[in-house]
Amino acid sequence: MNMTKSILKDQAQTLTKAETEALPVAKSAAHDKFRSPLRYPGGKQKAIEQIARVFPTAAGEYREPLVGGGSVYFHARSIKLAKSYWINDKFTELVAFWQSVQDPDICRSLMTELESLRAGFADAEEIKQYFLKAREENPEDSYRQALLFFFFNRVTFSGTTRAGGFSASASLRRFTASSVERLSPMPEALRDTKITCGEFQDLITREGDDVFLFLDPPYYTATRLYGKGGSLHAFDHWKLAKLLAKTKHRFLITYDDCPEIRELYKFANIQSWSLQYGMNNCNLAKESKVGNELFIANYDLSK
Numbered sequence: 001m002n003m004t005k006s007i008l009k010d011q012a013q014t015l016t017k018a019e020t021e022a023l024p025v026a027k028s029a030a031h032d033k034f035r036s037p038l039r040y041p042g043g044k045q046k047a048i049e050q051i052a053r054v055f056p057t058a059a060g061e062y063r064e065p066l067v068g069g070g071s072v073y074f075h076a077r078s079i080k081l082a083k084s085y086w087i088n089d090k091f092t093e094l095v096a097f098w099q100s101v102q103d104p105d106i107c108r109s110l111m112t113e114l115e116s117l118r119a120g121f122a123d124a125e126e127i128k129q130y131f132l133k134a135r136e137e138n139p140e141d142s143y144r145q146a147l148l149f150f151f152f153n154r155v156t157f158s159g160t161t162r163a164g165g166f167s168a169s170a171s172l173r174r175f176t177a178s179s180v181e182r183l184s185p186m187p188e189a190l191r192d193t194k195i196t197c198g199e200f201q202d203l204i205t206r207e208g209d210d211v212f213l214f215l216d217p218p219y220y221t222a223t224r225l226y227g228k229g230g231s232l233h234a235f236d237h238w239k240l241a242k243l244l245a246k247t248k249h250r251f252l253i254t255y256d257d258c259p260e261i262r263e264l265y266k267f268a269n270i271q272s273w274s275l276q277y278g279m280n281n282c283n284l285a286k287e288s289k290v291g292n293e294l295f296i297a298n299y300d301l302s303k
């Protein structure tokens with residue numbers, strides 16, 4: 001009887017553990033289907049509701065030339081904003097990641113490999129040693145780029161990937177089984193989306209039917225957060241403004257509120273708003289973590 005009890009107890013414990021692990025995963029799979037699985041510097045996940053208020057209700061095509069962690073794209077997809085989608089970024093490993101998780105087979109295989117990598121680490125020190133070796137790698141194949149991109153995204157400060165340092169606490173709290181599980185809805189969330197790696201201009205100048213452009217450029221006063229060692233920092237704000245001044249597509253762009261940007265976009269409609277940050281940004285007071293932002297659009301923002 002004791003044996004039966006102990007087997008039952010074991011099963012009960014296994015079930016309880018499985019249930020405890022499965023519940024948040026199942027919940028996130030259902031609720032976060034169209035939510036970014038990435039931490040991203042300057043990411044707009046926390047501002048989604050505010051952005052949603054100034055979004056158009058429908059569009060023929062949604063284009064996001066500076067997609068980054070994709071939080072706004074996933075929102076657009078969630079509300080079925082458009083008939084087709086085109087996302088782009090210049091950050092090679094990030095785009096390799098999005099393209100890899102778009103493919104169901106590749107996504108599954110990435111998840112398996114990431115989970116086995118994760119489960120094999122005994123402690124933060126082992127993760128750190130792997131991180132230090134991996135940082136020296138410069139893989140040519142997009143699968144390895146994608147895998148390392150996700151790994152760096154989980155174990156660095158604020159998800160700064162290669163531009164940031166290893167964080168023992170992030171590695172333990174963020175590189176979890178459920179973080180890997182969050183990749184499972186990606187093939188569906190990215191289905192038929194055109195994903196390109198390049199400069200932003202193509203998406204602005206290419207003709208299209210009822211195109212809506214959303215753009216979230218690096219802040220005018222930003223730190224070096226993107227690309228390898230922050231190499232994507234140099235950003236031509238002037239060129240972007242000139243292209244947007246000429247475009248026939250509807251556009252919405254978010255920026256940090258500063259006189260230079262107000263001057264560049266004086267041809268458009270400008271509305272100010274506040275964003276609560278999860279990380280410090282160099283142009284913000286550290287204590288408040290509230291950023292003064294701008295919405296800039298060539299359509300009426302008050303409706």
Ligand SMILES: C[S@@+](CC[C@H](N)C(=O)[O-])C[C@H]1O[C@@H](n2cnc3c(N)ncnc32)[C@H](O)[C@@H]1O
Pocket residue numbers: 040041042043044045065066067068069070071072088089090091198199200216217218219226227232234235
């Ligand atoms: C502020 S982030 C976008 C964050 C995104 N909205 C989110 O919620 O995660 C800006 C992005 O622009 C990309 N970028 C910078 N310069 C670029 C360029 N010239 N062409 C295309 N993408 C660029 C960066 O790699 C970065 O991912």
